[in-house]
Amino acid sequence: MTAWDLSHFYEPHVLCYHRELDHQNGHDNVRVFVRGWVAFLSCENDLLMIRVTQPHMEGYCQQDHQPLTFASSFPRLLNDVVMVSWPEVGRRLAAVSGEVSYPNRHIDLLDEVNVFGFTMELSEVNITSESGSLGAPLLDGEGNVVGVLHGGNGRFSFFISLGDLREVLNQWGFILAVPA
Ligand SMILES: [Zn+2]
Structure with a gap:
């Protein structure tokens, strides 16, 4: 598609x-x-x-909408990260922090049945998330994006890995600047 x-x-x-x-x-x-x-x-x-x-x-909004920047590398194990989400209309800027529990698990090792044929790696973080938050950015301690929420199991959340994000954005023609 x-x-x-x-x-x-x-x-x-x-x-x-x-x-x-x-x-x-x-x-x-x-x-x-x-x-x-x-x-x-x-x-x-x-x-x-x-x-x-x-x-x-x-015709909608004249104010600045600052873009998020992407981190150059993924945080180490047990480093703090923050997910900023908007799980439903009205609940803007719901922020939750947690720690990286694993940087890159292949989806085939997580989903028993990968019905959609996903191929990406997922970063595991010890925070819970709600279904309406899918797509929420995961930020490192400096506010740079290190993942995008894919789903969770009620105890951990799984984020599309920084490596996959970089690769896909490159395929789409975007060259990501590395923060200074
Ligand atoms: Zn605006």
Whole structure:
């Protein structure tokens, strides 16, 4: 399946932090979302990228939306990491910290039945997560992305590994800057 195929039955809508605040302080009676587009898709790595175009953002929010940076290396075992998620509408910026329990387990060693044929490696962290948090970034102690939430088993959470993220983003034509 391609991003184009997916666009026929999935229309992502994005709520930015500022418009969420506008809703909470009463400026927006209802939450206002902006239309996004599936720009890239990697079925084997369970990743997709949603793009929001500049013309859409001009009519939606004029404030800065700072991009996250990616770490150059994954933290060591037992180092602290933080997941920042938005598990459901209204519960913005739910942050939870934990420790790295293993950096890269191949998905075949975790899922007894890998029905979707995923091929990525997953980083294991001793935090719990909710299903609505899928796609949440995992950050290291310096605030750099080191993983993206794939799922959990009620005790540990599993994040698409930094190596897989870098590889997929390179395939999509993005060259990641390494933090200074
Ligand atoms: Zn905004």
